[in-house]
Amino acid sequence: MNEANADDVVDRLGRWASGRGPLYLLLAARLRALIDDGVLPPGLPLPPDRTLAGRLAVGRGTVVAAYDLLQQQGRVVRRQGSGTRVAALDLPATRSTDGVEANPLLLHILHPPDGVRLLTCAAPDEPPPELAQAYAEAIEHLPGMRDLGYQPAGNPALLAAVAAYYCDRGLPTTTREIIVTTGAQQALTLLAGLLVSPGDTVLTESPTYPGAIEVFRHAAAVVRPMTVDPPGLAAAPRERPTLVYTVPTARNPTGSVMDAGTRRRLAAFAAEHDVPLIEDEVCAELCFDGRTPAPVAAYARGEQVITISSLSKAVWGGLRIGWIRASAPLISRLARLRAVHDLGGEVVGQLAAAALLARLEDIRRARVRTLRARHDHLCAELRAHLPSWSFEPAQGGQTIWVRLPRGEAGSFAQVALRHGVAVPPGRSFDPLGGHEDHLRLHFLLPRAELSQAVRALAAAWRAYDGTERPASRHTLIV
Template sequence: MRPIELLDRLGRWSSGRGPLYVLLAARMRQLIDDGELPPGVQLPPDRALAGGLAVGRTTVVAAYDLLRAEGRITRRQGSGTRVAGAPSSATVEDAPVDPIFLDSLESRDDGVLLAICAAPGDPPPELAEAYANMLPLLAKISGDIGYYPYGHPVLRQAIATRYSDHGVPTASDQVLVTNGGQQALTLLARAFLRPGDQVLVEAPTYPGALEAFREEAAVLRGLPVGLEGFEPAVRERRPALAYVIPTYHNPTGSVLSALARQRLARSAAALGVPLIEDEVPADLGFPGVPRPRPLAAFSDAVLSIGSLSKSVWGGLRIGWVRGPTPIIARLARLRAVSDLGGNVPAQLAAAELVARLDSLDLATELKSRHDQLRSLLARELPTWEVPPIRGGQTLWVRLPEGDGNSFAQTAMRHGIAVLPGAGLDVTGDSDAYLRLHFRARPDELTEAVRRLTSAWHSYHPPAGRVSTRPAIAI
């Protein structure tokens, strides 16, 4: 495509808020998603397009890089820049978030084992009991249309009580119920982000959060786990938002110390940076491991999100946001635009489950399956680095050679889907890692390791990636 043809289609692309490269990328994204720039079309070279737009070449390069990171275009030496198509239909090659993230949410019937989506494989008996117990309450409802954009009052109060019991005094008007933790993240991203805004995230981190932030055309900046270096990064980057998983971090399983929690929460409040505390894994501690205090215990400005998807069952779709009342009201208005309220029977059942969370027997089973997977990997794949954790549901595995992306392709051919570390790390420093979950049944974990072992023995690292292990100074 010649520059003049693309200029005609771009039209008025520079009107709006944000850096020029973000606005240019946003307009091109729209053209690609609408099919006006179909897959395979070659886009103008950087300099040619910059000249036609009367902008600096760095503006075009940055816009192309943003679209490439989203998987909408490909850039290869010698063959130029081409449209890959919208992410929903394109084969994304080099995208920072692996498209297998979405595929993993669907059940498969092709015999492939999923070591990707970490969640309970079976609803616990307590879920059916909670539904049975809520039926009399449902039968008594009268004069109620059932729309609760904030969430049902019974569930909001149950969540508020749970926070109060864990040392974070909370009123029900500080709680918004959502359709799972992912909707909570999406609403927060919509409320706080505009195209070009920067977000501080841990590297690595939960890929669903990265997707939510990218959907708002945010620029992601990675910091070490625990948001180490937070204050200098805020002063340098002026971020609009920060996101952290302080308890049983996904994917590493690490736990932020009490002192680090206090420092981070208070620094965010003092610097005026909205801080999202993802507590979804916080109820997954192993036996005898005390639950750490939430970040919200140190600053009421922290925005905490939670969910029953990991502690009860993903199909329940109950999540929440806990934060200042004005922000909760703002989020409820955003939610009402597309979702007038959640499923009332599910919320009534969830209210009972929230009150019983600490009595559910999660810890023993989680620890047993964690130990089983580590033991099998140590025996069959002793060169893999598999650090133990004290809670959570995933192991952060370092390969002795090669990279996670290419090994994942080999693993798929051997009947097991694994999540490469590159898709969880915006800095690009986790290529040598895989995320494996241990929520599967014992027999499935055994079969998973058998397939991983078979895949590893047939794996040939790409040229130039023979060893990913850094040299050790002695």
């Protein structure tokens, strides 16, 4: 099994070590579940004992005992010289065996709550009071509605509100240039389905939002990193990209904000090479200086720049309302594609979103004030308890990008998990699996909980750094 496949197995294990009992039993139980669910299909080679032990930051004996138990239960076959493979099993007709990829961050959403403090999923866990009021106003509109409710492009009230939002930001927009989606994730999925064919090259920044990487991979694209400085843009045409994806404002995971000159260069690049460019503005309203920069589309000379956004970060992740702003012909094609998938979004939520956009400035101001305070607190705690870790303070958003002084973040994440904190390693944010010495931390928790999380991370780091030599990803823990 190659290194990438070993990483895939580790990603699918999720929070395997967060239960009670010996580690080998916890590991065996999680592997057995993955095998029984068809995520690890029959015949798949599993990582060698030493390799998996190194990835999980456990002793080799833990992996050997887990594999031996799985062999006794008929889930794996172990042979001297040929390693360990998933055994052939009698499968229910409905069981999937296609080895579906799962983003490790999404696995934490799918995993049931287990007392682990999650620094993985960067989304607000408490809706603002304005949300309930917006829904109450939306429900008041229902008695007078005379509509089937199937609106693939979106509810007219929300389309008008989103168009007005962009006009207020200096980007003239009509309702024909907007389509409402079930969050920004569906926006990405629709665009990839329409614009990307198997084998196409998609360029992204690195690090970048891992959900986008997974969408493009699901479309069978080749995802490659690019830089948005002048040398990087000059080299990009050699990749012959079909699509470019960027997060210019409050970038996930670094929290950086792209300057106006770089936005102009990106827009000019898209126009010159006639390449669609997706700018993800999900966190655009969360800049700590209180200003929301102009979208890249505001600098565009043509129709190549496509803007996506949602209310999941500024308001609440449970409000699954997002949108795409693009040329009217592209929006029309997207609406037809959307109709095939689900006939359109839920109407009451869209009416509530229209009401929320009218109050967005007040919501944004309160949210940024909270985020900035929690960001500063997290940075102070890291400097106090983990002074060897390095990071740049964020300019906005919800996350910071931390570099470890040694070791490999994936292995450290396993140790952190056993100390009650789940953190995402850097390779999840890199299309080529790089940034192995980085991890992302969010600052969405109250300050007391952030302090507890940092102290747990500090304890995990002492355990990890005390037993691990300064290492590459191939260092083994035995």
